[in-house]
Amino acid sequence: MKGPLFYAKILLFGEYGIIKDSKGLAIPYNSYQGALKKSENPSKEAINSTKNLAKFYKYLSQLNTDLVVFNLDEFKADIEDGMYFDSSIPMGYGVGSSGALVASIYDKYAEDKITVLENLTRDKLLKLKQIFSLMESFFHGQSSGLDPLNSYLSIPILINSKDNLEATGIPSQKEGKGAVFLLDSEIIGETEPMINIFMNKMKNEGFRKMLSEDFAKHTDACIDDFLHGNVKSLLGNVKSLSKVVLDNFKPMIPQKFHNVWQKGIESNDYYLKLCGSGGGGYILGFTEDFEKTKNILKNFKLELVYRF
Template sequence: MKGPLFYSKILLFGEYGIIKDSKGLAIPYNFYNGALKTEDAETAEAKKSNENLARFATYLKDLDASLVTFDMDTLNADVAAGMHFDSSIPQGYGVGSSGALVAAIYDKYALDKITVLENLTREKLLRLKAIFGAMESFFHGKSSGLDPLNSYLSLPILINSQDNIEPAGIPSQKEGKGAVFLLDSGIVGETAPMVNIFMESMKQEGFRAMLKDQFVKHTDACVEDFLKGDVKSLFGNVKQLSKVVLNNFKPMIPAQFHKLWKQGIESNDYYLKLCGSGGGGYMLGFTEDIDKAQAALKDYKLEVVYNF
């Protein structure tokens, strides 16, 4: 048995801000994917994944039945037969490894599931997001449900606010020098501790004001510029966003990257931002000239995900 593939995702804009109703934009990233399978169940990785799935199945059994129910008999039998999630998606890298797993489990075992083929009204999208949020909370403590939603639909998703989401058409890629890229920090990030730091910071009035007046403002502008294809305005707003993050989200940026982050802002060769919760994993980079960015970041591994 090998199930359908579910892809990783990249939240281009909106990390942390979407908790406070900023706009957000998530896109599928097909470079990484995962699928449920029962063959090759003897490797150490497969065994670890299988044990994780057994715990996840126990958790799913107790979810609110008015929200979602599963064919638990089949799920438990498949787990007993060695089923695991065979995935190339790096864990702790901010590209949605648990999201793809949640999407795969929902797709295969949910009863009365909402399928990707039906007319996806806003109501259905919000219901899916609520289901996925409840499922993914097993991994993160608190989840918006966006990563699994993106993985399940394999469509770009525009978040207008927490209760207003829609599939988005993004401008098709061009063969220009401008690019969005992933920068590998070489460190695995843990989502829960980063979210806890953020929630603690939210208790301070100054931090809340900064989030609303600066972070959310620039994030919203970035989303609008990106969707309109206004590249010139986009880079101005991404630069401002990069500054705000460096000044206010230092704990989420691995210490050895503070200098690199600042260099990008000062040289205008590239601008860095968080990819997911930070603390490690990937960082997202935006550049108007990918050659310049690669020269400036020659000691690091870059993966281009979108061209302007």
């Protein structure tokens, strides 16, 4: 048995903001993927994955919802038969490792599922997001459902607000010098503690004001520029966003990257932002000259995401 592949995702813009109803833009990232499998000679990782699927089965069997019905008997039988999730998506890196797993389980076991091939109306997208939010909450305590949605559909998704999503197109990549890239912090991040820090910060009126004004304004401008291919304007807006994140989301940025982050803003060679909830994993970068940035950040591992 080998199930279909589900890819990683990158939330280009909107981290934390989407929890509080501002815009976001998520794109599939095909360098990493996962699939459900069975093996005659499972590895230690595969056996652990099977155990985790058993816990997930238990969680799904206790879900009280009218949104979705799963074929739980089949799911249980497959787990007993040694099914596991074989994934190259790094865990705790902000690129949707649990999202791909959730998407694969929905795809295989949901009855009367919404498929990628049908006309994806706003209502269908919203229903899928709600289902995935319920499912992924098993992993994070609280989930927007966006990671599994992106992985399941494998198309860019524009989040206008909590209740308003649309599939969107992004400009095709150009052979330019500029790039969006990932910077590997080499630290595993945990989503739940980061979300807890954010929720505590939300009790502060000044933080809420910053989020609804500065953060949302720059995020919306970045999304608009990216979708329309306005590179010059995009980099200016990413710089503003990078400053706001450094000033207000320090606990989510690993300590050793505070200076690297600041240097990018001061030199204008590159700009960094959070990729997912932060605390480790990947940091997202934007640059006008990727070769130059690779040289400046030669002590770090960089991965190319998108060229412009």
